[in-house]
Amino acid sequence: MRLATLLPHASVEPVVAAAAPDGTWIELAGLIGRPVPRLEDGLPWVSAHLAHTAERAAGWTGPRYRESEFLFLPPVLRPPAFRDFYAFEQHVKTCRARRGLEMVPAWYDLPVFYFSNPSALVGHEGEVNAPAGSQELDFELELGIIIGRAGRDIAVERAWDHVAGFTILNDFSARDLQRIEVTVGLGPAKGKDFATGLGPWLVTRDACADRITGEKLDLEMVARVNGRELSRGNVAALHHSIPRLIAQASRDAELFPGDLIGTGTVGTGCILELGPENTDGWLKPGDVVELEIERLGVLRHRVVARR
DSSP states (O other), X not given: OEEEEEEETTOSXXXXXXXXXXXXXXXXXXXXXXXXXXXXXXXXXXXXXXXXXXXXXXXXXXXXXXXXXXXXXXXXSSOSOEEEEOOOHHHHHHHHHHTTOOOOGGGXXXXXXXXXXTTOEEOTTEEEOOOTTOOOEEOOEEEEEEEOSOEXXXXXGGGGGGEEEEEEEEOOEEHHHXXXXXXXXXXXXXXXXXXXXXXXXXXXXXXXXXXXXXXXXXXXXXXXXXXXXXXXXXXXXXSXXXXXXXXXXXXXXXXXXXXXXXXXXXXXXXXXXXXXXXXXXXXXXXXXXXXXXXXXXXXXXXEOOOO
């Protein structure tokens, strides 16, 4: 099942919706018989009654939205928390090597993350600009995991049960600002918190169940800029698995429905790793960035000049 937050053209109020088999969208509140002001409010119900919800969507005879009638907002508009991990070895190793650095042995021992800005999410087809003072705007190809069931100190063996589903995440990054910030020993901060692409929708975990083997999820990942493929990888290449990311995130801390967890960038999944000299340089106004993850769709953004 696909779940999304829509903004109808004739309204100023977002609508939480589920995709019907014919490609139209139905208000989730009608399907589950209760108000759903935000997607995270409906996630516990949908996770617990997925088959019933999907069955009602298939037989729905009420109002529907067609894609010509709305814009996609981020599926979770303001997650209670947004943790972004650093879990693909190829990306970490290559980026450190480009700075003349060896791998930190501790990286292999535990998954690490930073808290990013849950109020700066940009939905599918949204516009993004570099922050003030930056000339090195970059994309990052990541998988987003959305928590559906609250928990604390979640065991690795139970972690999948807390996942509502998956989405595509583009961790836009201002590399020149980030480069300065990390020398202080904290961060990234202003190099990251201006915009994060998310969407177009959430795909529930059951839709990928046949691609989950133990702790591994097998989904192809691709990034394109102006139609040119720059990056290709697979979620299965994660050194620290999704269940272990969840276990670490929940250690001595509560996870809540709607919490967003990023995997970090897949190998080859950004200009910093590839080298701007091997692409068309850093992102610039007019560029269109497309991230695609198998079964999750395509997330598209246009880069614009700062207003």
